[in-house]
Amino acid sequence: MDPRWHQALYRTEGINSEGLEGHAYVPxxxxxxxxxxxxxxxxxxxxxxxxxxxxxxLEATLEAIERERQLSHTSEVRVQVAFIGARAHYEFLVNAQIKVAGVDFETAKSMTAEAERRCCVSQLLAGSKNYTVETVKEFSQSK
Amino acid sequence: MDPRWHQALYRTEGINSEGLEGHAYVPxxxxxxxxxxxxxxxxxxxxxxxxxxxxxxLEATLEAIERERQLSHTSEVRVQVAFIGARAHYEFLVNAQIKVAGVDFETAKSMTAEAERRCCVSQLLAGSKNYTVETVKEFSQSK
Structure with a gap:
């Protein structure tokens, strides 16, 4: 398969055999x-x-960016997920809101863009039109 | 933003303000x-x-497919995630293995393809070349 599996810094596994009403676990x-x-x-x-x-x-990536820019840690991330659709075709919408209280809004936007690009989960979602990221001054309900 | 947020069957939010060494929570x-x-x-x-x-x-979707095909529940899903890369460029690899013990392998492959297409999280990852799904007779380490 993909030879990069052999270069992993870390590997984990999540298992579900019971379905939606049950348990999921990492050994x-x-x-x-x-x-x-x-x-x-x-x-x-x-x-x-x-x-x-x-x-x-995203928050771990922002922490790294704050450290690299010699800023104190003031970032917070809230991710909203909505379940939409009807029988046989459902989708998730995912919107991440990022607030960096300790810097001006332009700097917060540049840090958001960098976190969106570097965060591994964000990279995985980047091809979906249902995934959005925004910089906010105050958190709010996604709409 | 996206008007489909207003048609949500369910909404939730995950919050992290502490970083990688801390806590994440759903209110x-x-x-x-x-x-x-x-x-x-x-x-x-x-x-x-x-x-x-x-x-x-994926397992919830397979459960629905089993029900629709009037099969008893014998599916199991294991998802392996690897963290790869080096400073300033990291990625995740994601490989899902699906086993459906109660049907022949061709049927299991068709159920896998259907689950991959219908599962909402799978849809979100579908644009990434780092995401793969396979039907297996026995689970194994991804490689």
Missing amino acids: DGLNVKTSSPLNNHPGTNPEQLLSLSLSTC | DGLNVKTSSPLNNHPGTNPEQLLSLSLSTC
């Missing part, structure tokens, strides 16, 4: 109860897990 | 401790969270 790692987002059973879901993955990846 | 939902995959601090990371999101999404 020797995180184990989460899952449930449909459309009922009120306790549990997380693909939407929440994706929002946590992307927000952490 | 009123999952809260996880995070840490770098390259140290041994306790915590999950973007790689694990993405693997759990995608494996749950």
Whole structure:
């Protein structure tokens, strides 16, 4: 397959054999109860897990950028995910909002652009028209 | 922005303000401790969270396909994620392995293709050359 798998700095695996109402787990790692987002059973879901993955990846990248620019850490990332569609054709919308409180807005926009390009999860989503990233002064509901 | 946000069946939000060594959370939902995959601090990371999101999404889709085809539930999904690269340019590789024990291999391949197309997280990753999906008779390390 892709020879780059052999150059991995880190590898992990997530497993689900139970479906949406069940559990997903990483061997020797995180184990989460899952449930449909459309009922009120306790549990997380693909939407929440994706929002946590992307927000952490973008925030980690912003932290690195802050360090490289010798800025103190003032960034925050909020990722909203919406589940849309109808039977047999569903989609997710993903919008990341990035706020960097400690710098002027132009600098925050340049840091956002750099984080969007460097964050590994962001790169994976970059080909989708359903993925957007914005720099914000205040967080708000995506619309 | 995109008017489809207003038609959402479900919306959620993941927040990270602390970085890679900290926490990420969904308000009123999952809260996880995070840490770098390259140290041994306790915590999950973007790689694990993405693997759990995608494996749950694919498995939920396979469950629906099994139901539509009046098959009993025998599918399992394992998603491997590798972190590759070097300073200032890192990437993730993502490979999903799908096993459907209860059907012949040709049927399993057709169910895999359908799940890859219908699963919302899979759709988001479809534009990336780093994302692959395979049907397997037995799970193995991606390579």
